[in-house]
Amino acid sequence: MKKFFILLLKPLSFIPALCMMYLIFSFSGQSGAQSGALSQKISREIVVVADKALDKNLDETRIQYYTDKLEFPVRKAAHMTEYFILALCVSLPLYVYGVRGIWLILLAGLISVGFACTDEFHQSFVDGRGPSKRDVGIDSIGAFIGILFIQITCHGFLHPSDS
Structure with missing residues (x-):
């Protein structure tokens, strides 16, 4: 009975990866204006929180200046973070299935980078967006x-005597 449940539950371990793919696909489906507005909102919130924490009392002009300066790095950090999380969600189930070492890097990398490519292609059909290498x-x-994090973490915690 235990083997039956394991056989049944193992494929469900990929559900977080599918959810993350859906989330990324949804963000990519936003128009250029919607995506830009979201980045502006997040960047502004970072500046406002930093202003309060550092007690700088910035005026509206300076807040907007720093918001504009921060928007590009925030957008790129969001990209990196989305795919870091996706790679975690892909790598961990593969590791559970016994995929290790270079094969984990290659397979999880192929899935994650392949999805990144198809996602950029998807953006070419969205108003105000385009693909970007x-x-x-x-x-x-x-x-x-993300893949290396899973590789190192799982190896360190699950095989501590091998080190």
Whole structure:
């Protein structure tokens, strides 16, 4: 009976990866104006919180200045973070299935980077958006950091005597 439940539950371990793919796909489906407004809102919130924490009392002009300066790094950090999380959600179930070492890096990398490519292609059909090789590169960096994190963490915690 235990083997039956394991056989039944193992495929469900990929549900978080599918949910993350849906979330990324949803963000990519936003128009350029919607995406830009979201980045502005998040960047502004960071500046406002930092202003309060550092007790700088910035006026509205300075807040907008720093918000504009911060928007690009926030957008790229969001890309990297999305794909870091996706890679975690893909790598962990693969690790549970016994995929290890270079094969984990290659398979999880292929899935994550492949999704990044198809996601950028998807953006070419969205108003005010377009595909970007740079974004695929940034997504790939986040993905490979996530894959390596799973590889190192699982090896360290699950096989401590091998070290």
